[in-house]
Amino acid sequence: MTGGTIATLAFLAxxxxxxxxxxxxxxxxxxxxxxxxxxxLGLFILAAMLFKWIGM
Incomplete structure (x- = not known):
């Protein structure tokens, strides 16, 4: 796990x-x-899809 992954998981939590x-x-x-x-949950999934689509 990289630091970026840990930070991403912390922000998602x-x-x-x-x-x-x-x-x-x-x-x-x-x-x-x-x-x-x-x-x-729906808004969270939509935001995750948007960020994946943008490439963040």
């Missing part, structure tokens, strides 16, 4: 954890939480 921390104190029911998680 932060990108997944920060939305959870932002929503921590709110009362969100199970079905709404799954919908929000699906939207975040």
């Amino acid at each position: 932060l990108a997944l954890v920060l939305p959870l921390l932002a929503l921590r104190g709110r009362e969100i029911d199970f079905s709404r939480g799954w919908k929000m998680a699906a939207i975040w």
